[in-house]
Amino acid sequence: MNDAEDNKPLSDFIRDIVAADVAAAAYPGVVTRFPPEPNGYLHIGHAKSICLNFGIALENGGVCNLRFDDTNPAKEDTEYVESITEDVRWLIDGWADSVLSEETFFASSYFEQLHDYAVQLIRDGNAYVCDLSLEEWESYRGAPELPGKESPHRTRGVEENLDLFSRMRAGEFADGTKTLRAKIDMASPNLHLRDPVIYRIRHEAHHQAGDAWCIYPMYDFTHCLSDSIEGISHSICTLEFEVHRPLYDWVLDKLPVPQPRPHQHEFSRLSPTYMVMSKRKLRQLVEENHVHGWDDPRMPTLAGYRRRGFTASSIRKFCQGVGVTKYKGVTDIGLLENSIREELNKTAERRCAVLDPLEVIIENYPEGESEELEAINNPEDESAGKRALPFGRRLFIERADFMEDPPKKFFRLGPGREVRLRYAYYITCQSVEKDDAGNILRIHCTYDPETRGGSAPDGRKVKGTLHWVSAEHAVDAEVRLYDRLFTEAEPEAQGDFLDCLNPDSLKIITAKLEPSLAETAVGERVQFERLGYFTPDPKDSTPAKLVFNRIVALRDGWAKLAKK
Numbered sequence: 001m002n003d004a005e006d007n008k009p010l011s012d013f014i015r016d017i018v019a020a021d022v023a024a025a026a027y028p029g030v031v032t033r034f035p036p037e038p039n040g041y042l043h044i045g046h047a048k049s050i051c052l053n054f055g056i057a058l059e060n061g062g063v064c065n066l067r068f069d070d071t072n073p074a075k076e077d078t079e080y081v082e083s084i085t086e087d088v089r090w091l092i093d094g095w096a097d098s099v100l101s102e103e104t105f106f107a108s109s110y111f112e113q114l115h116d117y118a119v120q121l122i123r124d125g126n127a128y129v130c131d132l133s134l135e136e137w138e139s140y141r142g143a144p145e146l147p148g149k150e151s152p153h154r155t156r157g158v159e160e161n162l163d164l165f166s167r168m169r170a171g172e173f174a175d176g177t178k179t180l181r182a183k184i185d186m187a188s189p190n191l192h193l194r195d196p197v198i199y200r201i202r203h204e205a206h207h208q209a210g211d212a213w214c215i216y217p218m219y220d221f222t223h224c225l226s227d228s229i230e231g232i233s234h235s236i237c238t239l240e241f242e243v244h245r246p247l248y249d250w251v252l253d254k255l256p257v258p259q260p261r262p263h264q265h266e267f268s269r270l271s272p273t274y275m276v277m278s279k280r281k282l283r284q285l286v287e288e289n290h291v292h293g294w295d296d297p298r299m300p301t302l303a304g305y306r307r308r309g310f311t312a313s314s315i316r317k318f319c320q321g322v323g324v325t326k327y328k329g330v331t332d333i334g335l336l337e338n339s340i341r342e343e344l345n346k347t348a349e350r351r352c353a354v355l356d357p358l359e360v361i362i363e364n365y366p367e368g369e370s371e372e373l374e375a376i377n378n379p380e381d382e383s384a385g386k387r388a389l390p391f392g393r394r395l396f397i398e399r400a401d402f403m404e405d406p407p408k409k410f411f412r413l414g415p416g417r418e419v420r421l422r423y424a425y426y427i428t429c430q431s432v433e434k435d436d437a438g439n440i441l442r443i444h445c446t447y448d449p450e451t452r453g454g455s456a457p458d459g460r461k462v463k464g465t466l467h468w469v470s471a472e473h474a475v476d477a478e479v480r481l482y483d484r485l486f487t488e489a490e491p492e493a494q495g496d497f498l499d500c501l502n503p504d505s506l507k508i509i510t511a512k513l514e515p516s517l518a519e520t521a522v523g524e525r526v527q528f529e530r531l532g533y534f535t536p537d538p539k540d541s542t543p544a545k546l547v548f549n550r551i552v553a554l555r556d557g558w559a560k561l562a563k564k
Contacts, residue, residue: 012324030062038080067105147187309535309551359442394471411463477546
């Protein structure tokens, strides 16, 4: 995506709300935030939120904060903080990095202030310490159509609640024995307003705060107050938080927070096909070794997409194309694959590689000799220039490009047939060499030296054009052919999502590459002609052992399957 496409004006209902607030001078400025919990790696769904929050800040001369909502020490880790920071910076680099706040924020930095706010709620009679266990609370909470029952501890006095909360902080009580609850409405049809827990006891070290705390605030209490502390104007969340908004507003209404206070707005989350987005299920894939880590190129994580070779701009373009609505729908992941195809078609240089080699002997080509032919680097970009491509008597072509008894519509190589070798010559198959089991070992051909460059002086035409590499000059490489991780468009709708794992999501082969590919730098993307787009694996590829990842095939084979 070029700068013009990246920054062209966008319109959606969230942006309309922001525009109205800007016009009314409702806030001193536009301040948004991206607030992940550091309990896993970011996935493609988070990319939509990143693009929306940073995009709105960019369009309105504002700021976007990266804040870690790190209130659950049992699930959070510094590894995730580092990976999330890297992913966010990668996705916005060169686009919206100018609006990223210089400071990285942590909700845990506000623990003392959040504690003081909780004390204020107690003093005002809006919170109480409850001794009910989670299991006991289930019988008190009720159901959406039935009112709940008040906790027997709801009528505790302010001083008793202050004393108990102080002792909770001091570590006198075991995990799960007491909670601090907001005193709201046990008859509310919204279960989130039925005296929700706002603090719980957890004797566990925190990745940022260490052992300073043994009580931790809940997300719904922390989130709105963190927004307020940071001066967020527009708190943009996905639709599952819509039912949490009344609690968000209640907390801010009950406490003396600065005005104007933030407001929450919700949009539909991204739900791509052929993926699972639950962090719990993604963690299961990693921990049960169905994939090779969070950055496995088959994973829907941003780290996985980056390693596979997707560009940040292609992901941003995909998110832009999906749009921002309140409609809960499923997005065809083929749109993301098309986004990277379109970009790389314009930018990636072409190279020749043979993934399933079949040896070809050019019988009338001089033995011991070779030559260099001229190959176009990118037909979409004349400035990319040309390169030298070695040619000799022994070549490799794709095994699928030869058939001994070809059907009528097969226009590639067969006995007695003439085809074009791209950038090289016309060749004609003269004979086939097999082993004792009847397997084809190699084919013997002749070439027409007058067709150098791929055209015949006498004007004759051929229907087939094949890619190839010179056997003498070819370099070996491990090529990882990545495909979709699941065979079903909606894996979670099929029962156990693991039953839908695609056994062909990764095929590892040894391929023959033209020699220039040995110089391909990590981060460089190339098209293997007629096959797809590839890039060196940033972790495993070395000069001594080349490893290429397939970013995406040249054509969408899944779309064809869906039509059958």
